[in-house]
Amino acid sequence: MTRLTPSRSRRLAGLALAMAASTAHAQSSQPPTVEELARRLQAIEQRLGTVPTDASTDAATASDLDQRLRVIERKLELQAEEATAKAASTPTVTLSAAKGLSVKSPPADDVEVKFRGLVQGDGRFFSGDEQNPQNDTFLLRRVEPTIEGSWGTLVGFRLTAQFAGDSATINDAYVDLKFDPRATLRIGKTKVPVGLERLQSSSSLAMVELGLPGELAPGRDIGVQLQGEFAGSTVNYAVGAYNGAADGRDGVTVNPDEDFEIAARVFVEPWRNAGNAFSGLGFGIAGSSGDKHGSGNNFLPRYRTPGQVTFFNYRNAVVADGEHSRWSPQAYYYRNAFGLLAEYISSEQEVLLPDSGARDALDHRAWQLAAGWVLTGEDASYKGVVKPNQPFTLGSAGWGALELVARYGKLDIDDDAFPRFADPAAVATEASSWGLGLNWYLTGNFKLVANYTQTQFEGGAAAGADREDEKAFFTRAQFSF
Amino acid sequence: MKTSAILLGLTLLVAGNAVAKDVELLNVSYDPTRELYAEVNEKFAAQWKQQTGETLKIRASHGGSGKQARSVIDGLEADVVTLALAADIDAIASNGKLLPADWQTRLPHNSAPYTSTIVFLVRKGNPKQIRDWDDLVKPGVDVITPNPKTSGGARWNYLAAWAWASVHYREGGKVVDFLTRLFKNVPVLDTGARGSTTTFVERGIGDVLIAWENEALLAQAEPSSRGKFEIVVPSLSIKAEPPVAWVDKNVAKHGTRKQAEAYLRFLYSPEGQRLAAKHFYRPAEPDKVPAAELARFPQVKQVTIDNAFGGWKKAQAEHFADGGFFDKIYQPK
Numbered sequence: 001m002t003r004l005t006p007s008r009s010r011r012l013a014g015l016a017l018a019m020a021a022s023t024a025h026a027q028s029s030q031p032p033t034v035e036e037l038a039r040r041l042q043a044i045e046q047r048l049g050t051v052p053t054d055a056s057t058d059a060a061t062a063s064d065l066d067q068r069l070r071v072i073e074r075k076l077e078l079q080a081e082e083a084t085a086k087a088a089s090t091p092t093v094t095l096s097a098a099k100g101l102s103v104k105s106p107p108a109d110d111v112e113v114k115f116r117g118l119v120q121g122d123g124r125f126f127s128g129d130e131q132n133p134q135n136d137t138f139l140l141r142r143v144e145p146t147i148e149g150s151w152g153t154l155v156g157f158r159l160t161a162q163f164a165g166d167s168a169t170i171n172d173a174y175v176d177l178k179f180d181p182r183a184t185l186r187i188g189k190t191k192v193p194v195g196l197e198r199l200q201s202s203s204s205l206a207m208v209e210l211g212l213p214g215e216l217a218p219g220r221d222i223g224v225q226l227q228g229e230f231a232g233s234t235v236n237y238a239v240g241a242y243n244g245a246a247d248g249r250d251g252v253t254v255n256p257d258e259d260f261e262i263a264a265r266v267f268v269e270p271w272r273n274a275g276n277a278f279s280g281l282g283f284g285i286a287g288s289s290g291d292k293h294g295s296g297n298n299f300l301p302r303y304r305t306p307g308q309v310t311f312f313n314y315r316n317a318v319v320a321d322g323e324h325s326r327w328s329p330q331a332y333y334y335r336n337a338f339g340l341l342a343e344y345i346s347s348e349q350e351v352l353l354p355d356s357g358a359r360d361a362l363d364h365r366a367w368q369l370a371a372g373w374v375l376t377g378e379d380a381s382y383k384g385v386v387k388p389n390q391p392f393t394l395g396s397a398g399w400g401a402l403e404l405v406a407r408y409g410k411l412d413i414d415d416d417a418f419p420r421f422a423d424p425a426a427v428a429t430e431a432s433s434w435g436l437g438l439n440w441y442l443t444g445n446f447k448l449v450a451n452y453t454q455t456q457f458e459g460g461a462a463a464g465a466d467r468e469d470e471k472a473f474f475t476r477a478q479f480s481f
Numbered sequence: 482m483k484t485s486a487i488l489l490g491l492t493l494l495v496a497g498n499a500v501a502k503d504v505e506l507l508n509v510s511y512d513p514t515r516e517l518y519a520e521v522n523e524k525f526a527a528q529w530k531q532q533t534g535e536t537l538k539i540r541a542s543h544g545g546s547g548k549q550a551r552s553v554i555d556g557l558e559a560d561v562v563t564l565a566l567a568a569d570i571d572a573i574a575s576n577g578k579l580l581p582a583d584w585q586t587r588l589p590h591n592s593a594p595y596t597s598t599i600v601f602l603v604r605k606g607n608p609k610q611i612r613d614w615d616d617l618v619k620p621g622v623d624v625i626t627p628n629p630k631t632s633g634g635a636r637w638n639y640l641a642a643w644a645w646a647s648v649h650y651r652e653g654g655k656v657v658d659f660l661t662r663l664f665k666n667v668p669v670l671d672t673g674a675r676g677s678t679t680t681f682v683e684r685g686i687g688d689v690l691i692a693w694e695n696e697a698l699l700a701q702a703e704p705s706s707r708g709k710f711e712i713v714v715p716s717l718s719i720k721a722e723p724p725v726a727w728v729d730k731n732v733a734k735h736g737t738r739k740q741a742e743a744y745l746r747f748l749y750s751p752e753g754q755r756l757a758a759k760h761f762y763r764p765a766e767p768d769k770v771p772a773a774e775l776a777r778f779p780q781v782k783q784v785t786i787d788n789a790f791g792g793w794k795k796a797q798a799e800h801f802a803d804g805g806f807f808d809k810i811y812q813p814k
Binding site for chain 1: 623668669671672676680684685686
């Protein structure tokens with residue numbers, strides 16, 4: 001029997017301890033002999049495929065075992081190095097409920113592609129619509145797959161298609177050149193930075209449809225936009241040049257009048273990082289300016305109620321002919337379960353009746369106040385309730401998050417529009433709308449919405465009468481990731 | 482028009498922040514040249530700054546020569562490659578089409594500014610009495626050498642052993658048998674020469690390390706291992722010529738052709754040759770180096786890749802390509 005020297009026996013003792021746990025017969029109170037250790041070491045070598053050609057259990061010395069143990073240690077070290085190197089050069093794929101599917105390159109390439117989706121299915125019902133009947137309907141409001149990500153540190157991108165409706169369209173398609181957090185150049189089709197609620201993600205809206213100010217703000221448009229944030233993200237800005245969109249609508253694919261529109265927005269959250277009662281307070285101002293020359297829907301607005309029924313449009317002969325400017329002070333405040341969103345917007349457009357030569361600059365205005373309270377205690381935010389504390393689970397205590405929302409708003413048409421530019425017997429001079437809603441966030445990805453909105457009008461009917469009230473009950477099931 | 486002007490101004494303002502960058506060179510090299518190029522890079526960047534006023538940032542990547550060549554072929558944008566053997570740069574030329582096939586004629590001495598040879602590093606006192614190649618196949622002798630599939634140094638080791646066996650046995654079957662027995666004595670096959678040095682010197686595994694002469698001299702000179710090892714010069718070895726080249730497509734893309742060529746020509750300058758000798762490489766132009774700095778290099782009887790194996794292309798195809806002699810000699814367990 002070979003005796004072990006103290007230094008070598010320490011190394012072998014470690015191995016022996018590791019092997020003892022899996023070796024049923026190693027329960028003896030006697031220390032193992034070199035031969036026993038050699039046999040057990042050989043068993044491990046066989047499992048690792050590292051048996052030396054001259055391995056012997058009978059004639060092994062402590063020095064031999066020490067070398068063989070070192071070889072195992074080194075091979076494990078090399079395997080770990082190889083695994084690390086492989087991990088560093090292998091893309092990673094992650095799939096999570098919160099962030100969807102993403103594919104990330106090895107760090108050296110710094111490429112990430114994310115796949116997201118949004119589906120909204122609505123049930124829309126009207127009551128008391130005898131004079132102006134509306135369709136009760138089921139509707140796919142949004143079906144939006146999104147691919148977004150970054151291509152190196154400089155380039156970001158987003159592509160969102162819209163499959164709801166009769167034909168597929170592109171919602172967002174832009175490339176970001178991220179020079180610095182303070183200066184990112186966005187090129188392509190994106191939301192024009194004017195309306196506060198319009199800039200909110202479609203999946204985060206408090207109610208099924210936008211309030212009345214959203215009808216005066218531009219939608220998405222094609223252009224070039226510089227954006228960024230300063231001072232620990234407490235100040236963010238966007239300024240850009242676009243083809244020019246009509247109020248409440250997306251811009252068309254080409255610039256129809258060769259006139260461009262400039263838009264800018266500054267939004268401040270001074271106490272964002274302070275962790276106090278005002279952390280959720282943000283306010284800002286936005287505006288746009290540009291000439292528009294032309295007639296029809298690409299130039300002049302058609303204002304809709306929250307029930308998506310048009311209540312104002314110009315006479316057919318009217319053309320946009322000159323400056324179109326908007327400005328919009330806006331603010332929100334979120335504190336724990338409470339949320340408040342307020343915005344005002346003015347949209348002034350020079351219009352012309354070519355036959356008579358009548359010309360005017362008509363200034364339409366709208367505002368709204370929307371408040372929400374998350375009954376189940378989660379934090380309210382501009383992004384909605386991000387994640388319920390207790391997601392809905394069949395047969396357990398989790399019911400998700402419930403949010404109660406209320407909104408009031410008004411849209412006032414410039415009195416000078418009537419009667420030359422708009423027909424007072426067909427379109428209203430003012431719309432006031434209130435609404436109540438309940439949002440049930442079953443999980444962070446699935447939401448059910450029920451809204452009741454009622455809109456009153458001034459004018460809009462024959463003989464100076466008011467158009468009948470619109471009473472709309474909208475429901476929505478939304479899945480997003 | 483006024484909107485376009487504003488837009489152009491904004492774009493220029495932002496783009497202005499992105500220009501004015503230092504020039505960068507990436508040198509993709511093999512394992513044991515870390516210390517050499519750390520000093521070469523520093524000296525050349527200083528000289529370049531003095532000569533041109535341009536700040537040059539030189540980055541170096543090291544690993545097994547074959548793996549490094551594969552990385553360049555796969556897209557690692559090396560401006561220059563300084564690899565262990567011409568076959569690896571040939572692969573970049575033929576598989577990656579990143580430089581012309583005649584790249585080796587562009588710089589003196591077949592584009593090899595320094596050479597080395599293959600020696601044995603043994604533990605102090607040479608306990609296994611290793612004197613020559615045939616001692617490496619004796620039972621109980623553990624030999625450390627890296628994997629010829631991934632390491633250029635390993636291919637030189639293998640070919641040196643083959644050259645000795647060819648002279649000694651003069652029969653193909655016996656030569657293959659000798660190499661087979663030699664690799665049976667290898668307990669750990671690292672991917673690169675530096676990894677094998679770590680295995681032998683730091684992890685204490687094996688009785689003999691087949692090594693680049695420069696790597697063996699470096700291991701001897703390291704303060705932590707000084708006096709613990711001895712160098713054994715075998716009766717026959719091989720002249721290892723690690724070549725260098727600029728990678729035409731990458732330097733054209735980066736606009737660094739001028740800097741890359743100057744960087745490699747610096748290796749042939751008196752200062753470059755002295756740095757090679759300082760880091761234990763044999764200068765290709767020894768007359769540029771004081772004789773005292775060459776004294777550490779013993780006389781070694783050497784074959785060359787051309788006269789013993791018909792050049793790298795032939796040696797690569799016969800020995801290291803899939804299905805070549807090495808695949809017959811060594812099967813991973």
